[in-house]
Amino acid sequence: MTVAADVDGFLRHVAIERGLSANTVAAYRRDLAVYAAWLDQEGIGDVRQVTPATLSAFAVHLGTREESPLTASSLARMLSTVRGFHRFLLDEGRVEVDASRDLRPPKLPSRLPKAISVEQVSALLAATDGDDVAALRDKALLELMYATGARVSEAVNLNVDDVIDSDIVRLTGKGSKQRIVPLGSYAQEAVSAYLVRARPVLSAKGKATPALFLGMRGARLSRQNVWLIIRAAAERAKLDVEISPHTLRHSFATHLLAGGADVRVVQELLGHSSVATTQIYTLVTADTLRDVYATSHPRAR
The missing domain is CATH 1.10.443.10 (Intergrase catalytic core)
Structure with a gap:
């Protein structure tokens, strides 16, 4: 199976079996499109080729890319999506090990709520x-x-x-x-x-x-x-x-x-x-x- 086919399977899973909202599924689709494009750029055409080092490199790529730089919260969300995708692959038997198990988002700065007097x-x-x-x-x-x-x-x-x-x-x-x-x-x-x-x-x-x-x-x-x-x-x-x-x-x-x-x-x-x-x-x-x-x-x- 191709990475694109696995992504489609994951999106069907979250939409139908987990019943997530259309907006959430659309956000997952956008995040995984970025991930799949990067894998393709790296010459990875099968999710079984992904290793923890691969995912670490992807996280570095997201944090340092010049085009459309991500905020810390957007980066954390995207990595969370990728982790969910890899857990799905493990549950479905597509991979034997969850390569994203140790993938962690960056620590977000504490943002105090804005209140008025x-x-x-x-x-x-x-x-x-x-x-x-x-x-x-x-x-x-x-x-x-x-x-x-x-x-x-x-x-x-x-x-x-x-x-x-x-x-x-x-x-x-x-x-x-x-x-x-x-x-x-x-x-x-x-x-x-x-x-x-x-x-x-x-x-x-x-x-x-x-x-x-x-x-x-x-x-x-x-x-x-x-x-x-x-x-x-x-x-x-x-x-x-x-x-x-x-x-x-x-x-x-x-x-x-x-x-x-x-x-x-x-x-x-x-x-x-x-x-x-x-x-x-x-x-x-x-x-x-x-x-x-x-x-x-x-x-x-």
């Missing part, structure tokens, strides 16, 4: 003030996202029934895992006003849908709509920082920890499967403490 969040939310239908919806949306730390996908996938007793919301996260998150008084007020005064108007413009947040034509609000709503609010608030839906999630976690919340409570609220993922926010608050100390303590400088 409490004052900036207040300005952003104030920029959605208004009594018209769009303003009431936008206020409810942003207040809920900041109150719960919801991902943008979680917010747009909310249904009316997911708002429980006005002060609790049920979010469905990655892997269809559900979690219950409380709503603060500001979010409760904004969501209540939207449900009573705005959503019925929007709902009348489209087909019946259980979606909580609706677009101007009555359909479920899209992720792109949320981006535009937040960007417009940030412009009205004259914020000089880049704002995205995830900014509110980062700010939610950072502000909770800065206020003394336990990291494991924040983990549950964010829906992280591991506390290690949440602990990166403790670095943000530690950096904030250092900055305040450096500018405030008479012997800090």
